[in-house]
Amino acid sequence: MADLTQLLENEVLMAFASYTTIVLSKMMFMSTATAFYRLTRKVFANPEDCESFGKGESAKKYLRTDDKVERVRRAHLNDLENIVPFVGIGLLYSLSGPDLSTALLHFRLFVGARIYHTIAYLTPLPQPNRAMAYFVGYGVTLSMAYRLLKTRLYL
C-alpha cells in the first residue's frame, strides 16, 4: 500500500500545502469581513437576518446594499476567481517535479500579491496598486500553467 504519510515529505508539496493553506485562510477571512460590515452597518440581504433589529415593516429598511459591503464582496469574488486556478494548477505543477527554488518563488509571489490585493481593495489604495497586485498573481498562475503544459502535455 502506498505510504501516503510520505507524500507531504516532498519539500515542494509541503511548501505548496503551507502557502495554499495561508491564502485560502485569507480568502475565508473575507467572509468574516463581510459579516462584520453587515452587522456594524445593519445591511442585510435576507429578511430573516435582520429580525433581531425589528419586526415586519421596520426590518425591511435593513434589506439594502451598502458600498463598503459590496466592496468586500467584490474583493471576495476576485479572490475566488484567482485562487481557484492557483490551487488547481499549483497542485499539479507541484506534482510535476519543479525545482524547489523556482516553486517557492511562484508560491511566495502569488500569496504576497493576493494579500496586497486585499489591502489595496479594502483600504482602498489608488490605482494601479490593485491592478498590479492582480497582474502579479495572474502571471504566476499562467507561468505555472505554461511550465506544466510544456513538460507534461497529454491530450
Place this chain on the structure above:
Amino acid sequence: MADLTQLLENEVLMAFASYTTIVLSKMMFMSTATAFYRLTRKVFANPEDCESFGKGESAKKYLRTDDKVERVRRAHLNDLENIVPFVGIGLLYSLSGPDLSTALLHFRLFVGARIYHTIAYLTPLPQPNRAMAYFVGYGVTLSMAYRLLKTRLYL
C-alpha cells in the same frame, strides 16, 4: 512507475474523496435549483433565455430579478466560498497523515453543516440556524488548516 491505483486505498483519502464528492454534488444541485426557479417563475438574466416565452418587447418583461432566485444564488455563492477552502485544505490535510477518526469527524461535521446550511437558507429557517451551520463548516476548515500548518509548515 508510481502505482496510483493504490493511492485511493488509503482510508483517510478514500473518506475525503467520498465526502468531497458528496458535498460538491450538493453544490452542483444549486444550479439545478436556480434553473428550476428561473423556469417556473419565468425570471431570466439573458434575452436569449426567454425567447420561447415571447419575442422582442414582450420577452423583456422576463428580464428581471426575483427574491427566490436571488436567495438560491446567494446560497450557491456561499457554498462556493466555503467548499473551495474545504476541498483545497482538506486534500492537503488528508495527505499529511492524520488519524482516521479525527479526519472522519472533520469531514462528517463539514458535510452535515453544509447540507443543513442549504436547508436553512432555502426554507428559510429563522436565524441563528443558518449562522450556526456556517460557523461549524468554517471552524472545521480552520481546524484542518491549523493542524496542517502546525505539523508541516514550510515557508
Place this chain on the structure above:
Amino acid sequence: MADLTQLLENEVLMAFASYTTIVLSKMMFMSTATAFYRLTRKVFANPEDCESFGKGESAKKYLRTDDKVERVRRAHLNDLENIVPFVGIGLLYSLSGPDLSTALLHFRLFVGARIYHTIAYLTPLPQPNRAMAYFVGYGVTLSMAYRLLKTRLYL
C-alpha cells in the same frame, strides 16, 4: 521518501493535469475579457478605477453597470460554479484508477463543452446552445462522481 516526480507519469493523471490546466486558463481569460469591456466601455465598479477618466463628480458617471460586462461576469461565475466540482471530483476520480480511454472521454467532453459554453454565452448564440453545453459539462462531472462513489465509497 516518496518519489513525487513519478506521480505525473501516470497517464490518466497527466491527461487530467493537461485538461484541467487548459480549462482553468480559459476561466482566467474571463477576467481579461471583463477588464477589456470595462476599459473600452468605461464601466467601473470602484471609484478609484475611473480616476484617470476624470476627478470627483465627473468620474461618478463611469460607476455603472453595462449589459456586456454583466454578461461576461455571469459567464465567469458559471465557469467557477462548474469547473470547481470538475477539478475536485476529477482529481479524485483520476486517482481511483479509471481506464485511460474512459477518463480521456470525460476530460475531452468537459473541456469542449465549457469552451463551447463560453462561445455560446458571449456571442450570444440562441438557446439551447448554451443550455446544451452546460448539461454536457454537468453530466460529465456527475458521471465521474458516480463512478468514484460506486468503487470507493467510504463514509
